[in-house]
Every structure is written in C-alpha cells, then in structure tokens.
Amino acid sequence: MARREEGSAAPLVHLGSPGVCSKGLQRKGPCERRRLKAMVSEQLSQDLLRLLEEEIHTDVTLSIDCTLFKVHKAIFLARVPAFYFHIFGQTSNNLINHDPIPVKNVDASEFKTFLQIIYSSNRNIKNYEEEILNKMTVERIPQMKLDINFQKCKNSSDFSLQKHEIPEDVNDKDNSLISNDNCGLEPASELGEDLLKLYVKHCCPDIDIYVDGKTFKAHRAILSARSSYFAAMLSGCWAESSQEYITLQGIKHIEMNVMMHFIYGGTLDFPDKTNVGYILSIADMYGLEGLKEVAIYILRRDYCNFFQKPVPRTLTSVVECLLIAHSVGVENLFDDCMKWIVMHFARFWSERSFANVPPDIQKNCLHMLIQSLVSIITYILWFVCAIKNLFSFE
Template sequence: MARCGEGSAAPMGLLASPGVCSKGLQRKGPCERRRLQAMVSEQLSQDLLRLLREEIHTDVTFSVGCTLFKAHKVVLLARVPDFYFHTIGQTSNNLTNHEPIALENFEASEFRTFLQVVYSSNRNIKNYEEEILRKKIVESGVPQKKHDFNFEKCTDNDGRSSTESLGKKSPDCSLLKHEIPEDISNGEDNLVATVNYNLDPASELGEDLLKLYLKHRCPDIDIFVDRKSFKAHRAILSARSSYFAAMLSGCWAESSQEHVTLQGINHIEMSVMMHFIYGGTLDFPDKANVGQILNMADMYGLEGLKEVAIYILRRDYCNFFQKLVPRRLAPVLECLIIAHSAGVESLFADCMKWIVKHFARFWSERSFANVPPEIQKSCLNMLIQSLHHF
C-alpha cells in the first residue's frame, strides 16, 4: 500500500503502516473504485478530444476533399496502428509536417467522426479500424503489402513493425504489473524497480497510450528527474497537464528544448505521474509518498491524480471510514494532517468527524499528541459542538 513517507507533512511519530478492514472494503471499496475509474476514464477521453479540437502540437495533416484535418502521429500509432501504416507510414519520409496526406475515399464528416473515435473512445477500436481500412483504404486501391518504415525507434527486435506489435495483446504488453522503461531501470537506487504494483489503465484508451509510453514509441521530449530520463510526447503531456501545456506552449524557454529537467520531485513520484497521464492508473507503489503526490498533482494541474491520491488515502489510511480498526488509528490521524496540509477540505472534514465520533479512542492514542496543536484544538471544538446537539 502507498503510504506517506519521509518528507511529508506528517510528523515522524505518526508514520505507520495503514490498515485495511477487508469487510469494509468489500462493502464500499469496489463501488468507490468503479466511480473513480469512470471519472478518470472520462477525463482522459475529454483531454484527448480537446487535444484534437484545439490542434495542439499537431504533426500530420490529412486532406479530405477541400477540408484539412490536423492530427498527432503518436495518437494514431497508439490507437490505429494499421491505419497509421497505410497512410502515414508509407509516405512519412517524403512529407513535411505542412504537406497534407490526401484521403480520396472519405467524406469529410466520416473522417471527422473517425478521428473523434480514435481520440476519445474508451473501448477497443480494433474492429472499427479494420472496417475503415477495408472500406476506405484497401478497396480504394492502396496495396495491402506492408513496408518497413523508419520512424525513430518503431521497430521491434524480432523485425516486426511497431504497428504489428502494438496491435496485438502479446504477453510483453501486459499491464498487470509495473513495467520499467529501460532508461530508468538501471541503478541500485531505483526504488521503483523493486516494487510491483497494479498498472490497470482506466480504459482501452489508457491502455493504448500507456503502451506507447512504456515501449518508448517515438518520443519527442526527454524529462530528467533524479538524473533519470523519462521519454514522453509533448502532445500527450500538454493535453493532460496544465503545467506541461504552459511549459511546452512557446511561452517558456523549455518549449523549444528536447531535454527538460524538473526539480522538487523524485523519480518515483514522476513515474506515478507519467503512468497516470498516459493510462489513468488508479494505484501507487508501496514506496510512494501519497502526501507528496497530492501536492505534486496540484502543482502540475492533474485534478484526476488528486482524486486518485484522495481515494488511496481514504482506502489505505481510513478504511473508507467503515469501521474502527483497533491499533490502526494512527493512519487516520496521519491522513488528517495530510488533508490539512494539502487543503483537501472534504477529506479533512471526514477525518475530523471520524475522530470526534471515536474521540475517546483517538485521544488516548500516543500519536494524537503529535498532531499539530491547531488541529487538536479543532478536534476539541468540533467535539464540544457535537455535545451541544444532545
């Protein structure tokens, strides 16, 4: 379970392994997770759709009749790799970003719908892609023979094109546990590499994008954190994070750089952030500092990641406030301090209500003495107010 580790706002006397009551989780846990997954999934879909509509960092243009459509190679490669091959792949070496690729067998409205599905659908769109290829590409006379095309590191070791490997659910594409990119897997001090945690994406869209990131498909920017490299894509970062959107928009010096260094964040937190940006993942590794990630999510404009951190605090520290767990009161007090420090008023209020409800238990806890005095005073005031209602 993720916990608040060294460097968080919580006093060291409060640090303890959070406990989870299985019965409580059975009642509320799955429902809360489904709600969170639906929210994160919808947010990811809307972010990518906005990326398409606002034409941010586009690098390919299609011509359908007199209508031009700007898009992103990495999104097409991740979601519709065969379409990418048949259109961009066989002509990319001869085109500049400003020369449109003509699609003769489409209506403008049809292609607009196609792009919207590619960018926003939370479902597997392989069958849809195959239908489009069969009706609009292959039948129009484009040869089905596949050619090798050189698009940076887009070829697997076995000689298959990246479009072939991305289109198949092979074992090495499994997202059930943490996959460490080669750039950050070396070194004895890499704590992420020692931890396995659930990398379940929020949707099929998240799975496709997360594969793109984990397999280093055609990145266009390197982000260095703790002297470790995270290869990423400007378009995806800008779509998902208001911080990165500002950094890469042209207003900052970093907008024209291929390498960017971030301060005030460690590589574990960066890894968590990147997996959420691409896949909408809902879990953190054991060594992750939830309090720090909560603050980081606020700084980088990742509201969904804040919700994930709050969910983990409720689940791992407070057992969703379902049942008082003996000898597991310190995590609730720790969560109270984290919520206060991060300004999460709803979580702070829930912790306060829970502590007041079981004040006799919490007051006798040694860790209660380590709670900042102003928060102790708030607890006592709320207790007094609750007594006035009787």
C-alpha cells in the first residue's frame, strides 16, 4: 500500500493549479465540511482543556479560599477580556512575584466550572463572563469591547501589564504577513476565533519562532497543547525549552503561517497557491493530526471532487492526489484514488499524467484492475449458472 519513502518529498502541488474549483462541489461537500469542522472543533477544545487540567506552562495562579488554580493569562485575555482586565489589570506586582491572586465572592467549585468553560467551550461565553463578574463585584465594571482592541485600552488605568506584553500597532509589516495571507479562512469554532485573535494581534507572546527569515510570535502553552513536536521541544528535554526563541529549519514561512493559523484557530481552508502536499508532510512531522485531516479534505474536494463522475480536469488532478498520498503515506486516500482510477481506467490509460506515474504504482493499478475484472467475470458466471439452474428446475 502507500508508503512514504525515506527522504522523499511531497509533490509540488498547489491550490489553484489543476483541480476542481470549490464552486463545483457536489452534494457531498457540505456534509464532509460539517464533519471536518466538528472534528477539528472538538480536538481544539480537548487540547485546551488538557492545557488546564495538566497545568502546562501556566503563568499565573488564582486563589479562592485555600484552593489554587494555575491558569494562563493569554487564554483569559482571548476568551474573557473583561474578566482579565478586572483581575489582572491592577495586579502587575502579583504577576511579577508569582503571588496567588485572590478571586472574591465566587465558590471554588463554581469557578472550576467557569475555567472549564473558558478553556473548552466552542461557543460565545460572554454571558458566563458577565455572570461571574456580577458575583465578584457589587459595582458593575465598565463594559469593555470583547474584540481585544488594545490600541484603545493600552493607555487605560485598568490596563497595567508589563510594557513588553502590550502589542504595538497591529498594522505593522510583520503582522501584515499573518493577517492578509489567511484573510477569510474559517476558524473551527468560537474558541478558535478567540485564540486566532490572540495570535494575529500578538497579544502576550512568550516565545518567538524564526522561520525562513520571518518571526512568528506565539505562546508556549498553546504550542505544547496542540503539537506533540512543540510539546517535546518546550518540555525541558530540549535546549530550546529555556530559550525565548526557537529556529525551525526545513519549513517555509508561508506553510508555517498556515500551520500557526491551524494551531490557534483550527482553520478549515488554506490560502491560494498553498502546497497541500507539503502541508500534509509538515503536519505529520509536527504531530498535527487535525491539520492532516484538513489537508486530506482539501485534496478530496479540490483535486478529486469527492470522487464523483470524472470531468476532464479531474483525471489529471486525481493522479496528482494519488502521488501526494503515496509520498506522505496516507493509505486511505491512496486507496480511494486507486479505486477511482481503476473504475475509470478506460479514460485514464491514455492520459499523459498517468504515463508519468511511477511504474510500481502503475503495476498496482493494473493488478487492481485485473482483480476487479476477475470479480466481475466471476459474478457474471455465477449469475448465468443461477439462471440456468432456475430454468432446469422448472
């Protein structure tokens, strides 16, 4: 079956090259997208909940009576900014000295439930935030915008974070790379949308990633929760765990940008001209199973048209998808491509794209075709014998 050969690279296939336009999706498309969105959304939720439960790279502690809760400032800033400013806005000394910050007028069990909602809820949690704030204080705190607009609030007296944590103008040159290339990509859920704002606006990053001459500002906790590769790198076993930056080799900044958007937002699409095969390869390298599923979905949609009836451009693009699946080792996708080619082999055998397929894959395809024909002939013979026996009985 499909196996990734040592040192092999995914074919250079880009979105926007031969393939089926997403506007031509058949009825299977919406169903597949809903399934993908639900899967990616649930995975993002579970990863963030594990971040809370296992206390991975926490940076602040909250206390209720004798109960301590180790949490992440960045997650609070992304999901419950009004609560964040109320609790942390005037307590910069506590943040520096790592002293527990008291939370008043809230029961410990109730607050634990609130934390689980912050970290794992896929929906808008503004109502939960307001309910907790109403219990914490008699005076209603001023309602703040929940879109994390730091340009308006960074000079406010309620915003007393350390200077290096306050992002500069979000329209600078470095940020334009991150926001424009992925404009319009759909996050998997409200949780993904909130985290994506955190990333795009460079809010409270604690590590820089240097890739291909570009800098990506990120959060150790989120990287560790979402990627097994980053979890190992930042756990203490690697030298990078104690550094304020890491450098990644063998990945281009465009693909890194796609990967970061998925890590934070669980985005369900790739920008135009993205090398899907390369994304599939690095998703495997960095332990991002969800990103692999998104790449496979895009290949099925844009290159295989979900294996509907063939149209002229589909013939070439299915062969390209077959080669990608073979190079990366995605066996289920490889098998589906092979079955579809065998089913429509009469149209494929004279195609130049099929002639350029490696000989071993051509032999596999021919072997499957022979097996398919033998099965058909066997069925026909069985059917003829059954009819013959029926008439003999009469």
